[in-house]
Amino acid sequence: MTYFPALLNIDYKKVVVVGGGNVAAQKVRALLPTKANIHIISPDLIAELASYVQEGRAIWHEKQFAPHDVDDAVLVFATTNSEAVNDAVEEATQHWQQFSRADMKGRVDFINPAVVRRGELILAVSTSGASPGYTRKLKAELEEQFDESYAQYIAFLKHCRQQINATLTDKAAKRKALQQTLCPEIFDWLQQGDVQQCEAFLQNLLNGEQST
Ligand SMILES: C[C@@]1(CC(=O)O)C2=NC(=C\c3[nH]c(c(CCC(=O)O)c3CC(=O)O)Cc3[nH]c(c(CC(=O)O)c3CCC(=O)O)/C=C3\N/C(=C\2)[C@@H](CCC(=O)O)[C@]3(C)CC(=O)O)/[C@H]1CCC(=O)O
Ligand SMILES: NC(=O)c1ccc[n+]([C@@H]2O[C@H](COP(=O)([O-])OP(=O)(O)OC[C@H]3O[C@@H](n4cnc5c(N)ncnc54)[C@H](O)[C@@H]3O)[C@@H](O)[C@H]2O)c1
Known part of the structure; x- marks a missing residue:
């Protein structure tokens, strides 16, 4: 299968996860950073899922799956340990x-x-189902390579881009300035906590004075 990668906006939409085990928890964990309305259908829940329900981050329907459970959902996850139940969820999904x-x-x-x-940075890894174990290994490597400091870095690049787009009108100048924000110094300054230096660099770009 050749899959098409995309980032979905599922905020305020209904998502249904059928099953309350470890695999269901993996799916719910991935959904939590969004504002989706998460519904879990299962007669039982592992502790992690129960805590999300208690915190009001997901809604639990304590029951066996029934076809109407998927009504109005944009995404449906069948994660039970029963092939027959997963078949029933598939059948019910439009x-x-x-x-x-x-x-x-x-x-x-x-x-x-x-x-x-990492903040607004999203790194997504897949082997198209070939080796979920390798996918997980690669994720662990990326977690190390891209530490939490990237959240601040991406936030600063966003700020620069907004300022440049709002201030510069000439297309070529805009492009050049945006390119210059990608210089390695900005990342290093942020690592050192030197936000002032970053802001000064940005001001120079906005004034058309930065030459590096
Ligand atoms: C990435 C991740 C996200 C997530 O789960 O949301 C994910 N699997 C993860 C881990 C993982 N899964 C499995 C192992 C044990 C090692 C092994 O079996 O190889 C490990 C490793 C571990 O847990 O350490 C077993 C397994 N997985 C699938 C099957 C069924 C089959 O292949 O037939 C079986 C056999 C079940 C059985 O034996 O019955 C199927 C799928 N798993 C996928 C995703 C999709 C494609 C992934 C890709 O791109 O390659 C796909 C196709 C469908 C889907 O679920 O979307 C998550 C890492 C999360 C994280 O760390 O954040
Ligand atoms: N995609 C992956 O990453 C991955 C990894 C491992 C396993 N799997 C597959 O996922 C399945 C689930 O794995 P798990 O570790 O979460 O299993 P699990 O046994 O921990 O959980 C299964 C859950 O399904 C619920 N369930 C059973 N019948 C139901 C019904 N009629 N209605 C609603 N809920 C029902 C159970 O109550 C339980 O909460 C495995 O059997 C395997 O096929 C996938």
């Missing part, structure tokens, strides 16, 4: 609803990458 099946046994509209988030 063609316009995106369906993910953790056992890969039938219709699969999308699969889930491993995700590393």
Whole structure:
């Protein structure tokens, strides 16, 4: 299968996860940073999922799956340990609803990458299902390579881009300035906590004075 990678906006939309085990928890964990309305359908929950429910971050329907549970959901995850139940979830899911099946046994509209988030930076890894174990290993390597400091770095690049777009009108000057924000010094200054130096650099770009 050749998959198409995309980043979905699922804020305020209904998402249904059928199953309350470790795999369900992996899916819910990935959904939590969004503002999706997360519904879990399962007669039981592992402790991690129970804590999300207690914190009001997901809604638990303490029951066996029934077809109407997927009504109005934009994403549906079948993560139970029963092939027959996953078949029933698949059957109930309409063609316009995106369906993910953790056992890969039938219709699969999308699969889930491993995700590393650093503020607005999203690193998503997939082997298209070839080796989930390697996907996880690669994620661990990325977590080390891209530490938490990247959140601040990306936030500063965003700030620069907003300022440049709001201040410079000439297209070529804009492009040049945006390019210059990618110089390695900005990352190093932020690492050293020298935000002033970064702001001074940006001001020079906005004044058309930066030459590096
Ligand atoms: C990335 C991650 C995200 C997530 O789960 O959301 C994810 N699997 C993770 C880990 C993982 N999964 C498995 C192992 C044990 C080692 C092994 O079996 O190799 C490990 C490793 C571990 O846990 O250490 C077992 C497994 N996985 C699938 C099957 C069914 C099959 O292949 O038939 C079986 C056999 C089940 C059985 O034996 O019955 C299927 C899928 N797993 C996927 C995603 C999709 C494609 C991933 C890709 O791009 O390659 C896909 C196709 C569908 C889907 O679930 O979307 C998550 C890392 C999360 C993180 O660390 O953040
Ligand atoms: N995609 C992946 O990363 C991955 C990894 C490992 C396993 N798997 C697959 O995912 C399946 C689930 O793994 P797990 O470790 O979470 O299993 P688990 O046994 O811990 O959890 C299964 C959950 O499904 C619930 N369930 C069973 N019947 C139900 C029903 N009728 N309605 C609602 N909920 C029901 C159970 O109560 C339980 O909460 C495995 O059997 C395997 O096929 C996928």
